[in-house]
Amino acid sequence: MSETEPQPGGTAPGKDEKASGSLNPLQVVGSVMAAGLGVQSSKNRERDFKQGRIGVFIAAGIIFTGLFIGTVFTVVQLVLSGTGQ
Numbered sequence: 829m830s831e832t833e834p835q836p837g838g839t840a841p842g843k844d845e846k847a848s849g850s851l852n853p854l855q856v857v858g859s860v861m862a863a864g865l866g867v868q869s870s871k872n873r874e875r876d877f878k879q880g881r882i883g884v885f886i887a888a889g890i891i892f893t894g895l896f897i898g899t900v901f902t903v904v905q906l907v908l909s910g911t912g913q
Contacts, residue, residue, distance in 0.1 A: 851880050860888040864896065 859876050862868040876885070
């Protein structure tokens with residue numbers, strides 16, 4: 829079988845190799861933010877499970893959670909200081 833012939837699954841080898849590559853940092857951040865806010869699409873979720881590494885998503889999730897809690901805390905402190913508390 830030559831390199832240009834489709835594989836048994838019906839896809840060309842070049843497309844399969846690109847699909848199995850790892851996610852770039854922007855895709856990871858976008859996926860973690862969307863999942864954290866509950867708006868992750870099923871297409872992106874499937875891509876993440878097929879191409880992503882669990883350690884990267886765990887680290888990004890911990891960072892996102894810390895930033896989210898810090899942002900909420902800061903906003904609450906600003907609101908309370910504005911009311912004279």
